[in-house]
Amino acid sequence: MMANVVLEAERIVDLDSFHEESRQAFGFPEFYGCNMDAWIDCLSYLRDDDAMSKFRLGPDETLRIELLHADLLREKAPEILTELTLCVDAINERYEDYGEKPALELILR
Numbered sequence: 001m002m003a004n005v006v007l008e009a010e011r012i013v014d015l016d017s018f019h020e021e022s023r024q025a026f027g028f029p030e031f032y033g034c035n036m037d038a039w040i041d042c043l044s045y046l047r048d049d050d051a052m053s054k055f056r057l058g059p060d061e062t063l064r065i066e067l068l069h070a071d072l073l074r075e076k077a078p079e080i081l082t083e084l085t086l087c088v089d090a091i092n093e094r095y096e097d098y099g100e101k102p103a104l105e106l107i108l109r
Contacts, residue, residue, distance in 0.1 A: 002105075003055050003063045009073040018080050027054025036087055043091050046103045062105050070108035081108075 005025045012018045019034040028042050029052060042052040046063060049056065055063055065088065067073065073081045085106060092102035 003057060003061060004066065005055070005063060006066045006068060009067055009069040009071075012073055012080065013076060015080065018077075018084075028052065036083055040087050040091055043104065044094055047095075047100065057103055060101060061103075062101070063103055064105045064107060066107045066109055068109050 007021055007025055011021050016034070019032070019039070022028065022039060023032055023034075026042065028038075032038055032042060043063075045052050046055055046057045047059065047061075057063060067081075067084070070081065088104045088106045091104055095101065095103050
């Protein structure tokens with residue numbers, strides 16, 4: 001079974017709302033820094049027991065991130081969508097550098 005998280009683009013209007021939506025959806029810790037570096041850090045240890053999110057993946061598991069109403073985000077804040085895509089790619093690259101399977105799959109709906 002694949003772990004799944006949903007981000008609702010209708011609630012994202014700027015970076016602050018993106019980080020609040022992410023904090024709630026991923027279960028980031030209270031000390032989450034609300035910036036893209038912190039977002040990457042929290043999702044770079046999904047296969048470790050560090051409690052940086054509510055997800056803990058096995059070696060062959062992937063976390064599917066579904067961005068609902070991605071077209072709305074593309075219209076009102078395209079830079080956030082671009083940054084999100086780049087961050088997912090960077091995180092997966094980090095996993096591959098350690099000889100692991102990519103951990104994230106981004107689905108735009």
